Amino acid sequence: MKAEPVKNEDEPKDKRLKGGDAQKLTMAEVAKYVGVSAMTVSRAFRQDASVSEETRKRIMEAVDALGYVLDLSAGSLSSRRSGFIAALVPSINNSNFSDTARGITDALENTGLQLLLGYTDYSAEKEEKLIEAMLRRRPEGIILTGGSHTDRARRMLDKAGIPVVETWELPEEPINHVVGFSNSEAMSLLVRTLAGQGYRKFGYIGGTTARDTRGSQRRSGFLKTVEELGLGPGRAISFGVPPITMEQGGQAIVSLLERWPDTEVVLCVSDLSAFGAIMECKRRGMSVPGDIAIAGFGDYEISSICHPSITTINVDCYGIGRQAAARLLDALQGSGEATGDEITLTGYRVVLRGSTDRGAS
Amino acid sequence: MKAEPVKNEDEPKDKRLKGGDAQKLTMAEVAKYVGVSAMTVSRAFRQDASVSEETRKRIMEAVDALGYVLDLSAGSLSSRRSGFIAALVPSINNSNFSDTARGITDALENTGLQLLLGYTDYSAEKEEKLIEAMLRRRPEGIILTGGSHTDRARRMLDKAGIPVVETWELPEEPINHVVGFSNSEAMSLLVRTLAGQGYRKFGYIGGTTARDTRGSQRRSGFLKTVEELGLGPGRAISFGVPPITMEQGGQAIVSLLERWPDTEVVLCVSDLSAFGAIMECKRRGMSVPGDIAIAGFGDYEISSICHPSITTINVDCYGIGRQAAARLLDALQGSGEATGDEITLTGYRVVLRGSTDRGAS
DNA sequence: GGGCAAAGTGGTATCGATAACAATAAGGGA
DNA sequence: TCCCTTATTGTTATCGATACCACTTTGCCC
Known part of the structure; x- marks a missing residue:
């Protein structure tokens, strides 16, 4: 059902393809176009990598000309870094939590990390399902609302080996980091x-x-x-x-x-x-x-x-989000040092x- | 900076790993544990695949016992299906749009598709950036708010070859599908x-x-x-x-x-x-x-x-979300047939x- | 009873990028 | 002048799952 028809590739079949370009453009093709190796193209996309300014410029021009878009799903497989941060809130239709979500998003800007957001509907069972769904994407960290989770959820989180931040409360038995108030x-x-x-x-x-x-x-x-x-x-x-x-x-x-x-x-x-x-x-x-x-x-x-x-x-709903994300970023920077208190109290008045x-x- | 220290792996270094289990559990190991091939484990995770009920049960028990969590980033690379749907809204802190986001989420439930949500802050430039960020994840479809996009955004979308739904307006030059009103x-x-x-x-x-x-x-x-x-x-x-x-x-x-x-x-x-x-x-x-x-x-x-x-x-904010997602699902089911009108009018009163x-x- | 379809399972290549290492060129100090 | 360091680029293996094809077994029809 998913398989491409073997024959008649000429037939459009999907009108969305009017843009042409079978769109299976890969890094290797960009590389060939520029006359460098794929590895060099890969490097050009990262700021820390060492590529001569001139080469990078040529590569980026080619990327632009060909309309190439990096494929992170391939990249994250080999680099073993998904670039995702997962966050679960009870509801996005509540401005307190959407403020927190925005705080997280803002804090993640320019870190190369992307937010995967989920809604639990105030249900621990739904939270459990969502945690599993999120973990399947191998997020590098996860932000939860509250400290009440199912046993299986706790086990999964534990096993995932990624930093966890619980927010909006002060759980009696924190999993890892906490950003919240009583x-x-x-x-x-x-x-x-x-x-x-x-x-x-x-x-x-x-x-x-x-x-x-x-x-x-x-x-x-x-x-x-x-x-x-x-x-x-x-x-x-x-x-x-x-x-x-x-x-x-x-x-x-x-x-x-x-x-x-x-x-x-x-x-x-x-x-x-x-x-x-x-x-x-x-x-x-x-x-x-x-x-x-x-x-x-x-x-x-x-x-x-x-x-x-x-x-x-x-x-400080927004601040809770920002600080939760900041905590996660700290943990990912992995100074490895004790990051001081694992509980961050946020203010209220x-x-x-x-x-x-x-x-x- | 990112590199692991070569020696002393024994040192904990990251207290999050208290859960033990280096967590690099793979499908192959589950397979070995059960005494089947990895391919069979992979099949057990999908409902359509043909695996005997008994084998599936044994596999799932092993999955549970070992605490294995499927890795979709690997899967999507080989299956060439990311399982993502991208959606961009101007702001999540506006209940109209968060209702739309919820409509999308609800419509996507049990489809195996996950929502990637982004906020444009009412800015076409930010939208362009987000579109690129989203396309790097190779979403199978994308939902936008409004019909006003930068040229580069349009080009990228065109080239991506995925269904696009513009919402909340009736653009003069629709990219593809539209779900909205005047x-x-x-x-x-x-x-x-x-x-x-x-x-x-x-x-x-x-x-x-x-x-x-x-x-x-x-x-x-x-x-x-x-x-x-x-x-x-x-x-x-x-x-x-x-x-x-x-x-x-x-x-x-x-x-x-x-x-x-x-x-x-x-x-x-x-x-x-x-x-x-x-x-x-x-x-x-x-x-x-x-x-x-x-x-x-x-x-x-x-x-x-x-x-x-x-x-x-x-x-009907919520309905806009649901219908936009439904349109996308239609397009993905790929009946390949004309899906009738590409413009879905939503009501207002x-x-x-x-x-x-x-x-x- | 032969043949054939369907169900269940395994083996191998592969998706598209990046890690790790190797190799080469360029620059600098003794 | 020569060796060594640094900067830049290439080569190969690999991440972890799935597509595709091949194979075995079972059951059924004529």
Whole structure:
């Protein structure tokens, strides 16, 4: 089925070939054209290799004239370097993670490394499958989100013998490098800050916890801290499969207020749900923060723009990506030396805004 | 610098290798372990190949026991099929495009094809570079955003001899397949719809047009239609480099209203800028849609949730991705037959919401 | 029962580049 | 002037899988 028809090669058969040129141009042909060896052409493509400037120029002209494009899949086989870095994020449709992806991409620019991106949909099983799919491409390093993986995934990673960076969390048993922060402590800080402003009756909105480990860490940070502050048991609602949407945030706050009508402030697992919650409250004639204060997590663009603007935790999403990639690059440079701490803490900070402003109406 | 130290291989040197197993496990070794030929192992990994069920089972057990992971870079060299599909989007941090990316990913699931994703940052030069980088991996097909490419990019694509799908627009000179819609007509429809509601003085907010071709098409659709309806020259503001942010949307509407204070309705190049514009108006004490109506483009999640909800054009972003991938798969199946139209139109529709509701305060 | 098709398996060449080493030319110091 | 180092280029083997062809075995049809 895949085989070329043996005869009549003249027949076009695929109109895409209008560009002509059977396109099976190889390095050897470029070499012949220039009158050098294939090896020299190969060298011309790398900056470190020693080729006379004049030869390189002639080769590059030929490359241009013939329209030759280097074939990295062949190259990586013999050099045993794929030039790939794999990265898995829960979802690319979440701007926090797409910022991280962009950070990785930017950090990889001009390194000759290419990003292989995958989406796990917050599922460890899907992550396992993706890890296998990625490893089949023999990436030189891999960046994961979170520290919760299946056993088989851990085994595969271990066996692959490549540097691994876990991000966005502080796993209890890191595989290798970590670039992240404690979601639990970040949420705890937010609770304490708001408690410091006088709030006493705390509610929490998040997704069902099974899949989203960061979400469940935020929740437990919330519950623990409310308890510690002597503010009674936290009032937590689980609503929907992560990632919880704006709309679900709106639905969740309705449930929460039905159950605990006197709640003063509601913390949400993300800004998106917080925004949905705020809009739903306004739709129902409640004033935010007048009747109820609401805060989010993640400092999405929307939170500084909307009205009221949303109190949140700012996380350096982009920086997480950049630093994760940088860690990987360090490991690949293979100074071989201890690279110092294997855990890189990334910053976060409380951003107080209108949605929890006690002075406001 | 890259060279391995010749001696003392015993020294660990890279602590990642704690997992042991020099990890240079090859198919031949699996074969030896099972007592079959490498060829048979290779067949066991493919569903179509003929291997007895019993042999396959034994092989797979060995694969599991040894922790072998297939090496596709080697495989693709000999099979001359990379298993890659390349896709370039302007930005992954824009949910419209990340939806498209997800559509592609979903459509590719279980096809054995893997997505290579790149970001062009709305730059044709960067696109050209990325196209070259992608072609070095010998993708079996490529999906582009828009129809505006450098000459060299077109030449490379032509020469590559692989199916190309341009998306999100209707290029005047398509390279090959197209999956998209007319941004100009979509915007035109929105103008006509709002004119039908009685609006007369139309404003427009977009980015500087040089880079974002879809944006400039929307703008020209706007200007043309306002003119056609006899509503005088359109009042268009260019503000900032695409993609224009929420904040820039807010700044832009200020400029616009300064210059043309009696504007009745403002159309924005995207929902994000529309949202920013609305928030800025509210901040300045203007009522939307009471004092001014505002509409967006793209139907982002936020637009149905926020208050007022935003009138917009709903585009099937996810579907564009799915269909683009489907087109590519068709072409790869290589029925060789004419695949019918090479242009697939995707739907869009006006979604009227609160932000242009004449009845509202 | 002979022959023939189909299924299952193995052997060898090969994909297109790069690593490693060899070879040659050019330059520099004693 | 001669040897040695450096710069440049060529030759050959190889990376790890798959294509292709050959071969054996089994089963079935007339």
